[in-house]
Amino acid sequence: MKMKLSFFILALGAMVAGCYPDNVDYYDEFDVALTHYQDDYDFQAQGTYAMPDRIVKITGNKIEGDDPEYVPDVVATALLGMIAENMSNLGWQRVDIDEDPDMLLAPAAWETTTISWWYDYWWWWWGSYYPPGWGGCCWGGWYPPVYVSSYTTGTLVMTLIDSDLESASGRPISQWTGAISGLMSGAYNADRARRAIDQAFAQSPYLETN
């Protein structure tokens, strides 16, 4: 009887572990466009924004004092071009950081990884990758209700910040966040990137200023 019991318990365990449904079959099934905005912010009253020419790459070393890394120029230029095109279509004018823009658009990217402290670490600190005048040291205002596990996938995050506003704790507030995930899973694919970036702006009609 004990043998039979052991067999059934083992079979039961195998059934539970083996039959649990999996999900992703193809890279492009990873593609996700996520957007969030502050509903009390008047985007229509704004019109200009500044954006850097490079996309900083979150590598995990900056917090320990290492120099920042950047997305390769050929890829960054293409992605920034898509972002600028969408912003232009919504009526925004891109200006230099010295021209007192209404908002700052700060992009950041990472290729992988085990960012388990998403909101209490990276979410606050990637702002420090950008020089002073780019929104100070920190970034925050909204904690996404998500967890991040260790899949290999790329994420591009775009944040629109009004540098005149800050939270009660003195941190800049992201008025709009667009997160595009899946861009760097597999080889870089411009069509997938465009689809995802276009989608992020298409599902954010409140950004339109004209």
Next chain:
Amino acid sequence: MKKILLIIFSFSCINTFAQDNIINFQYSIGFGTGDLGDFIENPSFRGFVFDYRRLTENNIAIGVEVGWNVFYDELNYDTYTKDNLTITGKQWRYNNQVPLLVAADYIFSTEEKLKPFAGLGVGTMFSRRNTNMNVYTIEEEAWSFALRPELGVVYDISFNTGISATAKYYVGFESGDLPTQSYLSLNFGILYLLY
């Protein structure tokens, strides 16, 4: 001779419910109802129930029950909005239900090979709901007070083995992150007597 007769008589009287302790391993198919059915329409073909009962007098069996069902669905690439958060992509939905109950059954007949019974379980049910998109998961959990009425039949296939078919309806009342979770399960099992 007297001892031999006694042994023969004892075996002739044994049937599945003539023993004190009964265990039942069951394969379970679940059908979500209410909020759970709205979240995932597909039935769950992944599940099990383990029942233990001790037969008392008056055709009543009392014991415990542990089970698991996972409901799963895959939604097409689409846009999903909640408040001021919008996500576009493919969506994978999971709902795990784990009831942990004390249970009592009334067996309508212990003398026949086919034994219908009705039961009620009371306890708790753990629910975990995941909405996955890319590497993101929105996870909602609840430990809820649970009730579970049940109807079933057992058929004796040998002196210490039987097979069962049961219908159980689980209701885990609103708790934690989730509203009331309920599902109907059809279960097919093998019973053993423990000595």
